[in-house]
Amino acid sequence: MNIIDRRLNPKGKSLANRQRFLRRARRYVREAVRKASAERRIADIGDGERISIPADGLSEPMFRPDESVGRRDIVLPGNKKFVEGDRIRRPGGGGGRGSRASPDGEGEDSFHFVLSRDEFLDIFLDDLELPDLAKKTITKSDNVLPARAGYSVSGSPSNLNLVRTMRNSLSRRIALNRPRPEDIRLLRDEIAELEASENDPVRLDFLRRELERQLRRTRVIPFIDPVDVRFNRFEMVPKPATQAVMFCLMDVSGSMTEHMKDLAKRFFMLLYLFIARRYRDVDIVFIRHTHHAQEVDEETFFHSTESGGTVVSTALEEMKRVVASRYPTDDWNIYAAQASDGDNIVSDNPRLLRLLENDILPLCQYFAYLEVGEETDIGHPRETNLWLTYEKVADPGRRFAMRRVRNRGDIFPVFRNLFARDQATVGGSTA
Amino acid sequence: MTQLTSGDFLFTGADWDYDKISRVYDSIEEIATGELGLDTYPNQIEVITVEQMLDAYASIGMPLMYNHWSFGKHFAIHEAQYRRGMKGLAYEIVINSSPCISYIMEENSMTMQTLVIAHAAFGHNHFFKNNYLFQQWTDAEGILDYLEFAKSYIQRCEEQHGVAAVEAVLDAAHALMNYGVHRYPRKRKLNLREERRRELERLAYQEQSYVDLWRTVPTGGRDRRRNEAVAERKKRLNLPEENLLYFLEKNAPKLKPWQREILRIVRRISQYFYPQKQTKVMNEGCATAVHYHIMNRLHETGRLSDGSMLEFLHSHTSVVFQPDFDDPRFGGINPYALGFAMMQDIRRICEEPTEEDRYWFPEIAGNRDPRGTLLDAWANYRDESFILQYLSPHLIRQMKLFKLRDDSERPELVVEAIHNERGYQAVRRSLARQYDVAVLDPDIQVVDVDLAGDRKLILEHHVNDGILLAEKDARGVLQHIADLWGYHVKLIEVNAASRHVLKEHPEIAPRSTLI
Secondary structure, eight states, X not given: OEEEEOTTSOSOTTHHHHHHXXXXXXXXXXXXXXXXXXXXXXXXXXXXXXXXXXXXXGOXXXXXXXXXXXXXXXXXXXXXXXXXXXXXXOXXXXXXXXXXXXXXXTTSSEEEEEEOHHHHHHHHHTTBOOTTHHHHHHHOTTOEEEEEEXXXXXXXXXXXXXXXXXXXXXHHHHHTTOOOHHHHHHHHHHHHHHHHHOOOHHHHHHHHHXXXXXXXXXXXXXXXXXXXXXXXXXXXXXXXXXXXXXXXXXXXXXXXOHHHHHHHHHHHHXXXXXXXXXXXXXXXXXXXXXXXXXXXXXXXXXXXXXOXXXXXXXXXXXXXXXXXXXXXXXXXXXXXXXXXXXXXXXXXXXXXXXXXXXXXXXXXXXXXXXXXXXXXXXXXXXXXXXXXXXXXXXXXXXXXXXXXXOSHHXXXXXXXXXXXXXXXXXXXXXX | OOOOOTTOOSOOSSOOOHHHHHHHHHHHHHHHHHTSOOOOOOEEEEEEOXXXXXXXXXXXXXXXXXXXXXXXXXXXXXXXXXXXXXXXXXXXXXXXXXSEEEEEETTSOHHHHHHHIIIIIIIIHHHHHHOHHHHHHOOTTTHHHHHHHHHHHHHHHHHHHOHHHHHHHHHHHHHTGGGSOOSSOOOOOOOHHHHHHHHHHHHHHHHHXXXXXXXXXXXXXXXXXXXXXXXXXXXXXXXXXXXXXXXXXXXXSSOOHHHHHHHHHHHHHHHHHHHXXXXXXXXXXXHHHHHHHHHHHHHHTTOSOHHHHHHHHHHHHHHTOOOOTTSTTXXXXXXXXXXXXHHHHHHHHHHSOOHHHHHHOTTTTTOSOHXXXXXXXXXXXXXXXXXXXXXXXXXHHHHTOEEEEEETTSSEEEEEEOSSTTTHHHHHHHHHHHTOHHHHSOEEEXXXXXXXXXXXXXXXXXXXXXXXBOHHHHHHHHHHHHHHHSSOEEEEEEETTTOOEEEEOOOBOOOTTTO
């Protein structure tokens, strides 16, 4: 008999099967994932999710008998009162066969399983890509950190490596046989002793010459020689920024309805997910504005209204201020998404444009403007004030995009449309 | 071998380790081969984790299996049920191979490991090695090598032809898995000399029996010739053919060689599992009877502590528990319960028969050789024949079995037989039929195909007792057949006895994109 311990065998033997299954189930899983995502808070959305999908979507057909027709004989255990010839009412639906166990879940309405966070996001975001993302973060040259890279024989005194230096010094002193201080002291002691007693002048003479020789040697062979000295060496390594901050800007003036805010929330959520997928840490900053802007928490952002006029540039100013105070561009990838119904005070437009072009866009990896409208609006959309202003900035090469959305169903298509992979490559080649 | 005097327990406490396992194994082996006369393949015991057990579940219990999405689906289902606590896992899985591999879970207590070794490594192992169905249909030595081959072959195909193309073939093949078995041993191919001899014999016979008069009998003309052509065609294609996978593998006009090979792989694996399907009750009965005997002997000889024995009895009784038909827990007849009860009943009949047993089982009643009788039963029967042969009136009364007639055209079910003198035969026959795979799987055959014409494949379902096929599933499977066959496919359901056509399924065209 052999006993083999298989517990340490590689795990996830069925991983390949699971992936195949998910790919197969993709369509159903995607629907389920979308549905699930509608009900969550922005920052929670990326957690794993229990998904249930219809079983018949993945059925494996087999020839099987139709349960509802035909004549069958059934033998059952546990007769209590029946005698031959008894007639029994057919139990509801299932025939006289007791509860129909479904051994492999077939025949159940749906089955449930848990998607891991990665699987969930993979499916949710399918084949979208952030334009220009990877290049920016890796090749940005002003964003470098020194990293230890061995030792060198030259350098600034502050980088002196004592241990290395002393080690070299010690080995050199041993190799060249430099007298140790103890040896010299012993020599001196003996000389002093002989001088006091005066009974061995020959040895005294010898010792004095010896001392002379040793002292000369000490002077010739230095304790620390320039060849011993070593410095820590550093190389400048570009540091990929692994954190991102996402600014959500929204107009909260009276003209923004609940519906519009809901649209905006969905869009922000998608963007968050998308960014969170690429960076280790993602901060979200909510800035709402009327005729003045302020940074608020998520709850206030979505659920409280303010009255006042609409001056969009205040929001950009606030964003600029927050970036300057908390998010140095060297360390942070900055994304911004703005949602608005398109209203702005006309006099603010030139200032807004200037601010966007000169200050905000250079800071950002990507700036998306989403114009939300009422579901009831039909026909060709009115060219709003803000839209016309932004149109001057928008052109394909830039990291700026603008879209219009009216109902929930549009959000995802619009989002996809913004980040679809082929577009990303176009953007990448022009940049 | 360990020699132990009474009072020396093989182990105490719940934790297991390798020393304890090999000590226990030796003791069990002594009882199994000495007292029970079991003849087993060499054993290999593998310790696995829960996750590995789920893995094994998903790939139909085999240690090596090619990749397919359906295994991932089953894994997801099992895992979800297990995580929600809806289902416990089996204590073991055993594989019909040589060496016989038994998987035992690391969570099991030492008592459970003892039980599992007795159950799987000796009970099932003996059954695999000795039952005629397994001997006839499976190659225990070769199966692991074959699976290895299958896995790497399919992997190579995926690399060469793409995952999607391979998946399409596998999907179709899996749908026909139950129709990929030869139910009867096939005629052996004759060698050339043999064939020559038979031909000469035939010629000699024709010359002997030649009567010139036959030449003058008028023939049927064109009709007859056409019938002859059809008969000839059917003969050449070996029609009717019930092994659909085999038929498609050999005859589908459009399949490429690698696709045929995949069908062959699925067919071979299906054939390998065919005996297991037919011997669930016996196989589990055999293993349960063996572990019950061994555990009791270990306890009697003082090698198993009372505590372990109680633990064993607790799990044993829950394994062989048979809820009544009106119990909410009822989910069909428990093969462990029925199998174990029958094995114990045979033992009783051999040792302490009643008058009734002597009347019903004159050959074995009171023969005082339960061991030989059981060994014989395990070797030479399958579920259906075993129940037909050995289900005793005593056991029918004990389980209070009764037979119901369920006719979908009547509003009520009729109790046709119960556990009384008049009912025994009927109950036994009917229960045996429930285990007859020939009855369980709808009987579907390829009956005709016009290779020279439109190449339409015609299948027939021989309907017994008016049980038609479930329409939706049938359509799905037919679609798969059409994809493999490459031309139209038609299924006709006919009454097996009267040949009346009961239902014609619409013709299905192949999806050209898939295969």
